[in-house]
Amino acid sequence: MNEAVSERHHDIVIIGGGAGGLAVAASLYKRRSDLDIAIVEPARDHYYQPGWTLVGGGVFTAEQTRRSMQSLMPAFVTWHQTAAEQLHPESRQVTLANGTTLGYTMLVIAPGLELDWQAIDGLEETLGKNGVTSNYRFDLAPYTWSLVQSMRSGKALFTQPPMPIKCAGAPQKAMYLSCYEWEKQGVLEHIDVHFCNAGGVMFGVPEFVPALNEYVQRYGVRTQFQHTLIAVDGPAQKARFRQTSDEGSKEVEMDFDMLHVVPPQRAPRLVRESSLANESGWLDLNAETLQHARFSDIFGLGDASGTGNAKTAAAVRKQAPVVADNLLAAMDGKPLPSGYLGYGACPLTVERGRVVLAEFGYAGKLQPSFPSWINQATRPTKLGWHIKAQQLPFIYWNLMLKGHEWLAKPKARV
Ligand SMILES: Cc1cc2nc3c(=O)[nH]c(=O)nc-3n(C[C@H](O)[C@H](O)[C@H](O)COP(=O)(O)OP(=O)(O)OC[C@H]3O[C@@H](n4cnc5c(N)ncnc54)[C@H](O)[C@@H]3O)c2cc1C
Numbered sequence: 001m002n003e004a005v006s007e008r009h010h011d012i013v014i015i016g017g018g019a020g021g022l023a024v025a026a027s028l029y030k031r032r033s034d035l036d037i038a039i040v041e042p043a044r045d046h047y048y049q050p051g052w053t054l055v056g057g058g059v060f061t062a063e064q065t066r067r068s069m070q071s072l073m074p075a076f077v078t079w080h081q082t083a084a085e086q087l088h089p090e091s092r093q094v095t096l097a098n099g100t101t102l103g104y105t106m107l108v109i110a111p112g113l114e115l116d117w118q119a120i121d122g123l124e125e126t127l128g129k130n131g132v133t134s135n136y137r138f139d140l141a142p143y144t145w146s147l148v149q150s151m152r153s154g155k156a157l158f159t160q161p162p163m164p165i166k167c168a169g170a171p172q173k174a175m176y177l178s179c180y181e182w183e184k185q186g187v188l189e190h191i192d193v194h195f196c197n198a199g200g201v202m203f204g205v206p207e208f209v210p211a212l213n214e215y216v217q218r219y220g221v222r223t224q225f226q227h228t229l230i231a232v233d234g235p236a237q238k239a240r241f242r243q244t245s246d247e248g249s250k251e252v253e254m255d256f257d258m259l260h261v262v263p264p265q266r267a268p269r270l271v272r273e274s275s276l277a278n279e280s281g282w283l284d285l286n287a288e289t290l291q292h293a294r295f296s297d298i299f300g301l302g303d304a305s306g307t308g309n310a311k312t313a314a315a316v317r318k319q320a321p322v323v324a325d326n327l328l329a330a331m332d333g334k335p336l337p338s339g340y341l342g343y344g345a346c347p348l349t350v351e352r353g354r355v356v357l358a359e360f361g362y363a364g365k366l367q368p369s370f371p372s373w374i375n376q377a378t379r380p381t382k383l384g385w386h387i388k389a390q391q392l393p394f395i396y397w398n399l400m401l402k403g404h405e406w407l408a409k410p411k412a413r414v
Contacts, residue, residue: 042083048396053135176349230251347387
C-alpha cells in the first residue's frame, strides 16, 4: 500500500526493504500480527545480491536475481515509497524525503551500505566498458560474464578494497569462476591473472585459507597483497594502486585487458551522519542483542550494522528473529531474551560445481550448519555448490523473507 501523508505514527518503523527490512517485518508479524508496521523503502526493485556472483559466472541470468518491491512488500505493512532522510532519536521521529515525518514507538534500521565508486578516480565513467566490470552491480554482472567468454589471452585483474565489505569473499569468487571458465576453454595459460587485495590475507578466517590457496595455485593466480586500487584509466586500460609495506607506500600502475573492481564500502549517509553511528560511521549496536547502544527503542540489522560479523544475507537470516524477539520484549518492558552469535556465511565458489561453505561467527569462530559427515566445513564440496546455486535462493525468497526461520531459531541469551 502506498501512502502520501505529512505526519504519521506507527508502532514500528523499519528503514529499508532489503534483505534485513523484509525479513524482520515478517518475523515481527509472525510473533504479533496486530502491530502497525511501516517500511520506508524508495526502490522499485529488490535484488537477491548473493546471486550476482553467479550472474558474473554465467550460471544465473540477472533477471533471476530481481523482483519488484511491490511483489515482496507484505500486505500487513504500510509502505512509504521514499527514502528516510534524517533520524531524530530523541523525539522518536524519522523525516522522509517526501516531506513526511514518521513517529514511532520502535525503530528498526536496515538501509544496507553504500558502494563508494567515486572513491576510485576515473572508475565510474568507465564501468561497463573498456573491460572494466563489477559483480557488485546488477547491470554490470552480465558484463563480467561476457568479458570472460570473449577473453582468450591478456591480463585480468581482480581487486579487493579495504574491509569491511559485504560478502568479503565475493571479490575472489568472481576470479575463481572466471578462471574455471578459462581453464575449461583451454585459454587459462594465456591469461595472466592477478588478485590485487588491499588486505594482507586471502580470507579473514584462517581455517579457509588452505583450500583457497590450492585454487590460487591451480589457476596460476598471482596474489598481490597490500594493493589498494586508487585510479582507473579506462580508455588506456591502466589501473593505479597504492602499495603499502613496512618501508612505506608507493603507487604502482598495471595494464589490464579485464578489470573486475569491488568498490570501497561505507555506512549509508543516513546512519553515518547521525547520532546513532559508532566512530567508524556504522550503526552502534549491542553485538549480542542488536539493540542500539544508547537508544533502547532502536534496533538494527544487516550491512549498516557496526557489529563485527561478516556482512551477508546469511547473517540477516539469523539476525531477523533475534531483532524480532528482542524488540517485542523491549516494547513490553521485559528483559531481552535472544542473542546473536555473529553468524555469517560466505559460499566461496572456487569452481563451477564446488563451494567452500565458509560459515563463522564473531572472532572467526566456525559455525557450520551441518555435521562434517554431511558437508566438510573447510573444504570445497559439491553439496556446498548445490546449497549456493539451488537451496539458498529458495531459502531467501520463500523462507527468510516470509518469516519461516529455517536454521535460524534464536539462541537464548546466557
Ligand atoms: C556481489 C555480492 C555477492 C554477495 N554474496 C553473498 C553471499 O554469497 N551470501 C550472503 O549471505 N550474502 C552475500 N552478499 C551480501 C548480501 O547481499 C547483503 O549482506 C544483504 O543484502 C544485506 O541486507 P541489508 O538489508 O542490510 O541490505 P540490502 O539488502 O542491500 O537492502 C538495503 C535496502 O535499504 C534501502 N535503503 C537504502 N537507503 C535507504 C534510506 N535512506 N531509506 C530507506 N531505505 C533505504 C535500499 O534501497 C535497499 O532496498 C553479496 C552481496 C553482493 C553485492
